[in-house]
Amino acid sequence: MLKGLMNLFKKDMIIALRNSLFWVLIVTLILMIGMVRFLIPDEIQLTDNRLIFDNSQDKALEKALLYGGLSEENILQSEEEVIEGVRENSQSIGIIYEGSLESPRFTVVHHGKINPQQKKLIDASLKGLMSALTGTNTEEAYQLEFIRPQAPPISKKLTTIPTLLVFEVLILGFMYIALFMFQEKEEGSIRAYRISPGNTSQYILSKTLVFTVVGLVYGFSLVLLTVGTDFNFLYLALTIVLGSALYTFLGGIVGVFFNNISEWFAIGVSLLVINMIPIISSLYPAFSPKFVTYIPSYSILLIFNEILFPTGKQLFSTTLAIVALTIVAYIACHLLVENKLMKEGR
Amino acid sequence: MINVKGLYHDYSGKGKYAVSDISFHIKKGEILGFLGPSGAGKSTVQNIMIGLLKLQKGEVSYDGRSVSRLDNSFYNNIGVSFEHPNLYTRLTGYENLKYFAGLFKVPTRDPMELLDQVGLIDSANKKAGAYSKGMKQRLVFARALINNPNILFLDEPTSGLDPTTANKIKAMIKKRQEDGCTILLTTHNMFAADELCDRVAFINDGKIVACDSPRNLKLQYGEKSVLVELQEGKEISKKIFFLDNEKDRKSFNEVVNSKNIQTIHSQEATLEQIFIRLTGRELA
């Protein structure tokens, strides 16, 4: 059994490596790694978004802030400039200081409405300004409380790594098993396979193994090159294997119903996009409809996130759910391949 | 060894039978030829026998075991050469044989040796997708032999091959038979059928019209045939008359009386001529 599987695995691997579409995907993924590593800035908020206009006699605030390391660009010379600056960049906030140390008056210029949370932040930052002015350390004046154990702040660019892992697992498994099936239908080699002692499980598993191995190589290269070595290797490997297997089986389930890529395209790509919604949600948190949590790739993304940037979340039951789903998907895929793909024209 | 009885097959499900009431048997070590024109139903019968098509009606059995009850291990013992080459186009000729061999749980043959025998050794490392039609056909034939099968199904193994290559393939088929292999050979080439087959089944419009050894068929249907060369104006034409056939005898008499005869030979009919006589249809 194992020998037969290895024989088919080698065959499928060779075919995959000779497939130009396969290399297109690999190159795309490598480009993405390059982008993460070299192009996306480490901190997206590199610049201080405060625009300060010190309208006091002695310019005490201005001096204090410049002394504290604030860039001169953040110091403006008139109220109009502040308003203009806020208008141009809605992310910035204008602060106009008047009066004296004894009776300071702050005017805050901002874009749109402010919610209570933002108001608190502004209060805190004004207190911070006051302490800069008076030279006293008032950090005790406010306090942050963390609900979870505090995770080290994640550099912004690294948060895209889990989404890239999910992306790879999705495309390779879901789409490529279908492409393989179409190729075999077109050249007729599936008919040759049908009159051999090779069976359905070998057929599915050898392909799954190809995508899993590629997934592991890609996934580990990606993570080691960007995040480093500080994560649970075994858990990452397990999740890549599970994710690749699950999406290969799902891809097989869909693939058996079509004969070529153009027939498959509308349905296949729609399903692929649906399964990418969790990726979109994680990149743009504003877009997170409730149903997203039911998409398997959501859970896989959650697990990847937790492996690479642990927050102490317990994901054992989530992992178990994915295992269960993978088993169910395999059974469905096996039945469909056995009774449809292997019985075509019967 | 192989028994086929009352086989029908309807592709469309509308009661239009591609083959109907097909019955024959093949003894162990025998080569049975399926001879008939394109579209007669030869491949359909073969595909039902190897399980690629569903057995809708009738019975196919191997040593008494129905084809519908056979499991995957049955395929360890059979070899199939397909009419339309179905190879892994992205694998080389050698890889096609090697990985196909890996599917079997019985001893298999050396791919290189087989490639050599079918004249593909020089193209062993070329991708099968880049092979010519004839090369693909030979590779599919070689693949059918990879597991030393006891039963061979050969669908048009020599069609489209040049005579020298076709002879190579025929010699290999003969050799398999000497090793005890039972063979169903489908063809529309009567020379191949005549040369190789112990018995030939004529198949036309989905039905078997005759089934016997080439010799018996000739004795039965072709014994008294006469080949006449006629002068008609400036044209010279050839005509065959089966003297057992009343209509033929009548027209032969007319020809003799017309005195246009150039030459006249009594001759043994070819399988093709017999086929035409039985079905009113040419093989090609």
Ligand SMILES: Nc1ncnc2c1ncn2[C@@H]1O[C@H](COP(=O)(O)OP(=O)(O)O)[C@@H](O)[C@H]1O
């Ligand atoms: N897949 C198919 N679907 C529908 N009709 C088919 C199919 N394959 C063959 N036929 C029809 O069945 C008849 C027999 O075909 P086939 O068995 O291929 O003949 P042969 O092998 O003798 O040339 C033909 O009329 C052909 O058109």
Ligand SMILES: [Mg+2]
């Ligand atoms: Mg045919």
